[in-house]
Amino acid sequence: MSKIVKLKKGFDLKLVGKAPLELIQVATATTFAIKPTDFPGIQRPKVLVNEGDTVKAGTPILLDKAMDQVIYASPVSGEVVEIKRGDKRKLLEIKILADSSVSHEKVGALDLGQDRATLAAKLAASGVWPNIIQRPFGIVANPADSPKAIFVSGFDTHPLAAEVPFILQGEGRYFQAGIDALAKLTTGKVHLNVDGTKQVPEVFAGIKNAQVNQFSGPHPAGNVGTQIHHLDPINKGDIAWTVSAYGVSQIGKFVLEGIYDASKVIALTGSEMSQKGYVKTYTGANVSTFLGGIAQPETLRIISGNVLTGEKIEKDGYLGFYHNQVTVIPEGKYEEFLGWLKPSASKLSFHKALGMFSFLKGGEFKVDTNTHGEERPFVVSGVFEKVMPMDILPTYLFKAIVTEDFDEMEELGLYEVIEEDVALCEFVDPSKNELQELVRHGIELLMYN
Amino acid sequence: MKLLQNLFDGIKPNFEKGGKWEKFHTLYEGHRTIAFAPDLITKSKGAQIKDATDLKRVMITVVIAMIPALLFGILNIGHQHFIATGAEGTFLDKAIFGALSVLPILIVSYAVGLATEFTFCVIRNHPISEGYLVTGMLIALVMPPFIPLWQVALATIFAVVIGKEVFGGTGMNILNVAMTARAFLYFAYPAQISGDLVWTYLGDKTAVDGFSGATALAVAYNSSIDGTPVVEALSTHNAALGADYSFMSMFMGWIPGSIGETSTLMALVGAVILVATGVASWKIIVGGFGGAYIMGLVMNALAVNEYMAMPAEYHLVMGGLAFGVVFMATDPVSAAQTELGKWIYGILIGVFTVIIRVTNPAYPEGIMLAVLFMNVVAPLIDHYVVKANKTRRLQRATV
Numbered sequence: 001m002s003k004i005v006k007l008k009k010g011f012d013l014k015l016v017g018k019a020p021l022e023l024i025q026v027a028t029a030t031t032f033a034i035k036p037t038d039f040p041g042i043q044r045p046k047v048l049v050n051e052g053d054t055v056k057a058g059t060p061i062l063l064d065k066a067m068d069q070v071i072y073a074s075p076v077s078g079e080v081v082e083i084k085r086g087d088k089r090k091l092l093e094i095k096i097l098a099d100s101s102v103s104h105e106k107v108g109a110l111d112l113g114q115d116r117a118t119l120a121a122k123l124a125a126s127g128v129w130p131n132i133i134q135r136p137f138g139i140v141a142n143p144a145d146s147p148k149a150i151f152v153s154g155f156d157t158h159p160l161a162a163e164v165p166f167i168l169q170g171e172g173r174y175f176q177a178g179i180d181a182l183a184k185l186t187t188g189k190v191h192l193n194v195d196g197t198k199q200v201p202e203v204f205a206g207i208k209n210a211q212v213n214q215f216s217g218p219h220p221a222g223n224v225g226t227q228i229h230h231l232d233p234i235n236k237g238d239i240a241w242t243v244s245a246y247g248v249s250q251i252g253k254f255v256l257e258g259i260y261d262a263s264k265v266i267a268l269t270g271s272e273m274s275q276k277g278y279v280k281t282y283t284g285a286n287v288s289t290f291l292g293g294i295a296q297p298e299t300l301r302i303i304s305g306n307v308l309t310g311e312k313i314e315k316d317g318y319l320g321f322y323h324n325q326v327t328v329i330p331e332g333k334y335e336e337f338l339g340w341l342k343p344s345a346s347k348l349s350f351h352k353a354l355g356m357f358s359f360l361k362g363g364e365f366k367v368d369t370n371t372h373g374e375e376r377p378f379v380v381s382g383v384f385e386k387v388m389p390m391d392i393l394p395t396y397l398f399k400a401i402v403t404e405d406f407d408e409m410e411e412l413g414l415y416e417v418i419e420e421d422v423a424l425c426e427f428v429d430p431s432k433n434e435l436q437e438l439v440r441h442g443i444e445l446l447m448y449n
Numbered sequence: 450m451k452l453l454q455n456l457f458d459g460i461k462p463n464f465e466k467g468g469k470w471e472k473f474h475t476l477y478e479g480h481r482t483i484a485f486a487p488d489l490i491t492k493s494k495g496a497q498i499k500d501a502t503d504l505k506r507v508m509i510t511v512v513i514a515m516i517p518a519l520l521f522g523i524l525n526i527g528h529q530h531f532i533a534t535g536a537e538g539t540f541l542d543k544a545i546f547g548a549l550s551v552l553p554i555l556i557v558s559y560a561v562g563l564a565t566e567f568t569f570c571v572i573r574n575h576p577i578s579e580g581y582l583v584t585g586m587l588i589a590l591v592m593p594p595f596i597p598l599w600q601v602a603l604a605t606i607f608a609v610v611i612g613k614e615v616f617g618g619t620g621m622n623i624l625n626v627a628m629t630a631r632a633f634l635y636f637a638y639p640a641q642i643s644g645d646l647v648w649t650y651l652g653d654k655t656a657v658d659g660f661s662g663a664t665a666l667a668v669a670y671n672s673s674i675d676g677t678p679v680v681e682a683l684s685t686h687n688a689a690l691g692a693d694y695s696f697m698s699m700f701m702g703w704i705p706g707s708i709g710e711t712s713t714l715m716a717l718v719g720a721v722i723l724v725a726t727g728v729a730s731w732k733i734i735v736g737g738f739g740g741a742y743i744m745g746l747v748m749n750a751l752a753v754n755e756y757m758a759m760p761a762e763y764h765l766v767m768g769g770l771a772f773g774v775v776f777m778a779t780d781p782v783s784a785a786q787t788e789l790g791k792w793i794y795g796i797l798i799g800v801f802t803v804i805i806r807v808t809n810p811a812y813p814e815g816i817m818l819a820v821l822f823m824n825v826v827a828p829l830i831d832h833y834v835v836k837a838n839k840t841r842r843l844q845r846a847t848v
Binding site for chain 2: 013233235236237238301303307308309310311312327329331332333334335336337338339340341344347348349350351352353354355356358367368369370371372373374375376377378379380381382385391392393395396411412413419423426427428429430431432434435436437
């Protein structure tokens with residue numbers, strides 16, 4: 001039974017700098033990197049290659065000693081040029097200089113008729129596995145688990161997000177194969193959740209082996225966490241998996257062709273991005289070539305991902321494993337005379353407090369990284385609730401994490417959320433608290449205690 | 450503006466680590482961030498952009514919403530004086546008279562309160578919060594117009610220290626800070642904040658014959674002892690002086706009382722501002738008025754004396770109910786914080802106000818105690834709402 005869910009709570013951030021739906025030509029990136037920090041669940045990362053080694057796309061280069069059956073593969077073929085470590089030898093980046101044409105490790109097409117354990121083991125050894133995320137906790141899934149269901153969000157409501165149907169154009173065959181493989185891994189259903197306000201895109205049309213649900217409403221309607229809450233919520237002891245639509249298609253390509261193909265279409269967005277549009281590249285691409293034409297990238301915030309959940313990177317930084325978007329906006333390091341008092345219709349705000357007229361002005365807003373205020377204790381109540389379309393009391397959940405009350409964290413629903421689910425709360429909070437960091441802190445408390 | 454920025458930059462080294470006023474760092478930051486929204490940027494992980502609204506803007510919205518009540522209060526104090534003394538006074542006379550009595554109270558409230566707050570910020574080394582912007586105004590508005598200034602100062606210190614700072618400062622208090630200040634005076638110095646004589650200033654003049662300074666609530670209470678219908682007693686009170694306590698005068702606010710509390714209309718103007726800007730919970734405001742009205746009707750149904758028989762809508766315009774419901778009950782820190790909790794909290798404030806007014810001879814005004822009582826009960830209400838949420842989650846797991 002497919003479900004139709006209409007959500008009211010939430011907030012769409014309409015920003016300047018949407019990527020037009022066309023592939024643009026930019027110089028291709030030459031270096032690529034795998035960053036263990038992209039995977040919050042990794043406990044003891046181990047590098048499997050040395051500087052100077054040559055690798056193919058799909059060659060294992062990293063694993064987590066705590067779950068060593070899952071490998072993290074090189075996205076391209078080439079030479080390992082640097083293994084970058086930070087303080088206390090923390091592993092930061094494994095950089096690969098790509099060959100001019102990518103060659104793949106080939107293991108042959110995957111027979112979906114095999115038993116579940118063999119299938120899981122083969123996927124885990126292929127490089128595609130890190131696409132599979134476990135809820136609770138938002139960490140890379142353990143192949144030994146049998147999830148109660150697998151959820152795939154077919155649209156992205158984050159600000160300036162890449163259009164899923166566009167980036168998966170022509171991938172319908174792979175997508176179906178990916179769904180078929182996932183259906184073998186779960187004891188329950190595979191849920192594909194599509195945008196209820198639009199026609200079902202071609203890539204999802206006639207999909208089999210999955211229950212197709214429709215979601216509509218403002219952001220975070222496209223967040224898989226929101227969708228799980230309304231379809232089959234996660235209780236204590238449950239395990240569900242989530243995979244991005246791109247991840248499904250990548251898994252499908254491995255099933256049909258036996259290769260780890262890390263090529264992806266990403267969106268170049270943001271008010272300061274000189275060439276907006278979509279480009280074809282590989283996971284972990286160096287972003288510097290995409291920023292061509294920007295005069296002074298030093299004065300700007302370059303974000304791997306979107307403005308709500310993304311991560312600041314340097315102008316020669318690398319795209320995050322799960323990201324399919326680069327956003328460039330101005331840094332906001334300036335003081336504004338009476339900035340807290342001045343009326344304005346051009347500053348984006350969820351609130352309507354004195355002088356904030358942005359709710360009257362339609363259209364798109366230009367934003368920067370200024371926090372527009374200092375951090376304060378929680379004072380205003382009822383705000384988080386307006387942007388949280390789940391039966392969760394965010395304020396109480398946050399307070400439970402602050403006080404490190406384990407029972408309360410469990411009972412108030414920490415199993416149901418990860419960072420992206422509270423990103424809007426963090427944005428609208430007039431007290432400017434770091435709520436995504438707080439939620440990760442709470443998750444780590446639950447995981448490791 | 451560059452000039453001001455340079456001025457701040459110039460003194461900045463004194464407040465940095467190792468500077469001679471290092472301890473007062475928080476005061477420096479506090480003042481600089483009032484002049485200039487700070488140049489802070491988001492961290493490298495997490496939300497890269499933040500909403501343009503901060504706590505300062507939220508708080509200033511509440512202050513703006515109180516200004517109609519303040520201005521009307523100033524005018525009304527002059528108005529009441531001229532009625533009591535039987536003298537003729539123009540609009541300007543009244544406004545000047547009122548301003549002279551209100552502004553010192555306002556200044557003392559802000560000066561003493563901020564000084565107390567700054568002291569704590571320096572000792573505890575936490576940033577100066579915006580909460581007192583609102584509290585300072587609220588304390589002034591709930592004072593009788595001629596309260597000795599030292600009492601205002603004492604009450605303010607008590608409220609800020611015992612009501613707020615001992616709990617950890619802004620956002621942590623259990624009781625509404627301004628109500629704590631008023632309750633302190635009410636119990637410590639009842640002579641200056643209750644009775645018939647404190648609401649109207651006579652100065653060296655004597656009251657005209659037949660003048661009574663009793664508030665509407667006192668009139669209502671006494672009439673039930675005499676056995677006169679309350680509406681009649683109210684409408685004939687001081688009628689010879691051209692100042693009755695009719696429904697309309699009470700709604701407009703041309704009656705004696707604390708500085709900002711008399712006008713229901715001005716409280717409603719404030720309510721419109723607070724609700725339209727989304728700063729205060731409309732559920733608490735509607736609940737508060739609704740609860741008082743319903744309790745008024747219940748009193749009517751059970752009436753054994755004239756006060757109980759008073760038409761329920763009179764409760765809404767008498768005393769400080771409107772002011773208390775709109776500005777005090779909605780304080781987000783001391784109110785219930787769950788959405789269902791806000792309804793229950795608001796309604797019970799209205800209900801308790803009327804019960805205290807009608808049945809308790811010692812406290813003619815019930816809103817102060819009702820708000821403080823419900824401040825204490827609010828966490829309990831929330832506890833059950835939160836528990837229901839947890840239970841839903843647990844039940845989901847077992848089905």
